[in-house]
Amino acid sequence: MDVELILKVYPYFLKAALVTVELSVLTTVLGLICGALGATARFSRFAIVRFLGAAYVSLFRGTPALIQLFLLYFGGPQIGIQLDAFSAGVIGLGLNIGAYMTETMRGAIISVDEGQGEAARTLGLSRAQSFRKVVLPQAMRLMIRPLGVNINAQIKGTALVSAISVVELTYTAQRYIGSTYKPFEMFFLAGILYLVIITITGKGVAYLDRRARLQ
Amino acid sequence: MTQTHPFVEIRHAQKSYGKLEVLKDISLTVERGQIVAIIGPSGSGKSTLLRAINDLDPLTAGEVWLDGLQVNKALPHRQYENHINEMRQQIGMVFQHFNLFPHLTVRENVTMAPKLLKTISDKEADTLAEEQLDHVGMLERIDYYPSQLSGGQKQRVAIARALAMKPKLMLFDEATSALDPELVEEVNLVMKKLAEEHMTMIIVTHEMDFAASVCDRVIFMDKGLVVEEGPPELVFKNPTQERTQNFLRKHLEGAK
Numbered sequence: 001m002d003v004e005l006i007l008k009v010y011p012y013f014l015k016a017a018l019v020t021v022e023l024s025v026l027t028t029v030l031g032l033i034c035g036a037l038g039a040t041a042r043f044s045r046f047a048i049v050r051f052l053g054a055a056y057v058s059l060f061r062g063t064p065a066l067i068q069l070f071l072l073y074f075g076g077p078q079i080g081i082q083l084d085a086f087s088a089g090v091i092g093l094g095l096n097i098g099a100y101m102t103e104t105m106r107g108a109i110i111s112v113d114e115g116q117g118e119a120a121r122t123l124g125l126s127r128a129q130s131f132r133k134v135v136l137p138q139a140m141r142l143m144i145r146p147l148g149v150n151i152n153a154q155i156k157g158t159a160l161v162s163a164i165s166v167v168e169l170t171y172t173a174q175r176y177i178g179s180t181y182k183p184f185e186m187f188f189l190a191g192i193l194y195l196v197i198i199t200i201t202g203k204g205v206a207y208l209d210r211r212a213r214l215q
Numbered sequence: 216m217t218q219t220h221p222f223v224e225i226r227h228a229q230k231s232y233g234k235l236e237v238l239k240d241i242s243l244t245v246e247r248g249q250i251v252a253i254i255g256p257s258g259s260g261k262s263t264l265l266r267a268i269n270d271l272d273p274l275t276a277g278e279v280w281l282d283g284l285q286v287n288k289a290l291p292h293r294q295y296e297n298h299i300n301e302m303r304q305q306i307g308m309v310f311q312h313f314n315l316f317p318h319l320t321v322r323e324n325v326t327m328a329p330k331l332l333k334t335i336s337d338k339e340a341d342t343l344a345e346e347q348l349d350h351v352g353m354l355e356r357i358d359y360y361p362s363q364l365s366g367g368q369k370q371r372v373a374i375a376r377a378l379a380m381k382p383k384l385m386l387f388d389e390a391t392s393a394l395d396p397e398l399v400e401e402v403n404l405v406m407k408k409l410a411e412e413h414m415t416m417i418i419v420t421h422e423m424d425f426a427a428s429v430c431d432r433v434i435f436m437d438k439g440l441v442v443e444e445g446p447p448e449l450v451f452k453n454p455t456q457e458r459t460q461n462f463l464r465k466h467l468e469g470a471k
Contacts, residue, residue, distance in 0.1 A: 045292070119314035119373075122269055123328035123380055124304035126296060133327060137318045 002185050009176055010189060016172035017193045023086075023158040023168055024197070027093040028151050034098025035147075039105035053102065060099035066160050068092050073164045089161035097154045104150055108143035109135060141212040148205030155198055169193055220283050222247040222415060223268070223384060228277035230263055230439075237263045238274070239439040245432075248413040252426035252447070255436035256462055261419045264436070265386050268417065269306045270299055281305065282383060304332065307377030311389040313369040315361040315376070321348065322357045325376045334380065347375040351405045367398030371405055378409075385409065387418040391425075403429075423466060427451050435459045 034056075041053030060068065072081065073088040083091065112135050120130030162171035173190040177183045221244035230238040237260045245251050253261045266272040268279055270287045279286040286302045288295070316324050325344040330337050348354045351371040361369055370390055377385060387406065391399045403425050409416065410429050420426055426433055426447060433450040435443045435458075443456045454460050 113314070115310060115312055115314040116316065118271060119308075119310065119316070120328075122271065122303055122306070122308040123376070124300045124332055125328060126300055129331055133331065134316055138316075141318075 001188070002182055005180060005182060006185050006189055009180075009186075012176070013169065013172060013189050013193060016167060016169045017197065019166070019168040020155070020158050020194075021197060023089060023093070023161065023166070024151075024155045024201075026090045027097055027154055027158065030090060030094025031097035031101050031150070031154065032147075034095060035101025035105050038098060038102030039109065042102065042106050043109070057099045057102050060096050061103075065093065065096045065157060066163060068096055069160060069164055085161070085164045085166045088164060089158070089166045093154065093157055093161065097150055097157070100150050100153070101147060104146045105139070105143055108139040108146065111142055112138045141209075144205065144209045144212055148202065148209070151201060151205070152198055155201060156194065159194075220280065221245065222249075222282055223417070224278075224280040225264070225268070226278040226280070228264065228267060228274050228279070230260070230267060230272065230275050237439055238267070238277075241277075241436075241439070241441055243434065243441065243444070245415060245417060247415055249432065250410050250414075250416045250430045251418065251432045251434060252430040253417065253419045253434045253436060254421070254423065254426060254462075255442075258438075259436040260439040261436045262388055265388050265417060265419050268384075268386060269303050269308060271308075300332075304328075304334065304380050305383045307374075307380060307382035307385040309370065309373050309377055309385070309387045309390045311393050313361075313366070313373045313393075315369055315373055317361050319360075320357070321353065321359050321361070321364075321372050324361070324372060325379045328376070329379055332380075340379070343379055344375070347378050348372070350378070350408070351375045352401075365398060366394045367401045370394065370402045374402075374405055374409075383415065385414055385416045387416065387420070389419055389421065392421060421466075423451060423463070435462065437462070 038053050038056055041049050041056075044050050044053070069089065069092040072092045073083065073085060076083055076088065116134050116138065117130050120134040121127075125133070158168060159170040161168060162174065165171065167175075169190050173186040177186045180186065223245040225241060225243050228238050228241040229236070241264060253264065255261045263272050267274045268286065270279070274287060281302065282305075284302065286299070286306075288298060290298055316327070319327065322341075322344055325347060326340045329335050329340040329343065335343065345354060345357065348357055351374055353368060353371050353375060356364060356368060356372075361372070364372065390406070391402050394402065399422070403422075406416070406418070406425075407429055418426070418430065430447055432444060433447045434441055435450060435454070435456070437458050443450055443454055443459045450459065451463065454463060
């Protein structure tokens with residue numbers, strides 16, 4: 001392994017890793033928003049809204065994320081959606097992970113004991129009040145871990161946007177291979193940096209989970 | 216005060232899940248201050264009937280009235296929501312599995328509904344919570360979480376939580392069935408205390424001794440019908456119906 005080369009190029013990789021972090025944060029935020037909206041839709045009392053929520057989930061989970069990105073970035077201009085690669089990446093991946101997060105949140109809400117909502121309703125609380133004050137706080141604790149799993153997958157998933165030429169970690173590795181002809185070193189370095197990002201995120205999730213349990 | 220209507224009235228209650236008829240045309244009344252036990256084998260529909268009183272399990276047909284107001288009135292969604300929430304504030308319910316809110320302290324469990332619904336000021340709610348918890352002997356655990364309490368203690372807190380809404384009527388759905396035998400008595404004592412204060416109560420129970428000693432009236436249900444009803448000394452000592460006799464015989468054998 002060419003350690004010297006690695007030492008020479010790693011500052012550029014660190015910069016690229018920052019882009020990966022940025023992508024991860026933005027797509028996670030967008031995913032959480034879409035997940036919250038999707039989960040809310042799936043509990044709506046209107047059948048049409050429930051259908052829309054379910055359709056969103058099956059559409060985005062039922063097709064490859066790469067196709068979704070291509071459709072948005074390359075196909076978008078055809079229907080009047082002009083996005084730069086970075087924005088297309090964030091929106092595409094955010095919508096994609098949002099579908100998974102919808103199901104994660106729905107699952108957590110469903111697994112709160114039915115008797116909790118019933119007890120709240122018998123005290124005279126409205127549907128919204130009993131959801132907000134009784135069901136949701138308990139569901140939040142249950143969803144931290146599985147959302148962490150979604151986020152983990154999402155961080156690795158940001159590698160896909162290299163296919164629409166966003167200069168993040170994977171794209172940078174490919175670019176340096178073009179000039180150095182050292183794929184092992186370049187992919188190895190990129191892999192290590194992904195591992196660092198994921199390990200730190202995992203620790204963060206574990207911390208939040210522990211804190212929620214203690215409360 | 217003269218009353219022209221019964222305090223609680225159930226008129227021709229029917230409930231079915233598809234082809235399964237859980238309640239078949241049940242009518243009964245409960246007067247203010249009365250304590251009524253509903254007994255019967257499992258699957259007889261007694262819990263379903265109790266849960267229909269506050270519309271937790273809506274009836275397929277029939278009416279439930281409380282103090283001159285129909286509980287299960289057919290209304291457009293939003294109006295129904297407001298109506299049923301107001302009705303439920305007047306109907307306390309205690310569950311077999313307590314259903315305390317695990318993320319809240321004992322105090323917060325009791326004050327949440329009064330504070331959220333603004334039935335009284337926050338300060339009054341705190342005072343009321345202390346009173347109610349004192350009443351059920353749980354004041355010293357006011358800052359505990361439900362997970363730190365025994366089953367009997369949880370159920371006493373659940374009763375205090377229901378009482379904090381100042382209900383006109385209390386429903387007990389097998390309140391002691393999930394408790395270890397040695398913890399049943401403390402909950403029974405609280406219920407007896409309520410009985411002495413003339414709270415109107417409808418109690419679904421498997422405990423015949425408790426029903427006999429506390430209740431004014433016993434209703435025996437089987438297969439979705441009221442088979443027999445009357446004062447406990449009659450229903451327990453001299454049941455007229457064969458099904459009641461069989462049930463009581465089996466139950467007494469099981470208890471021995």
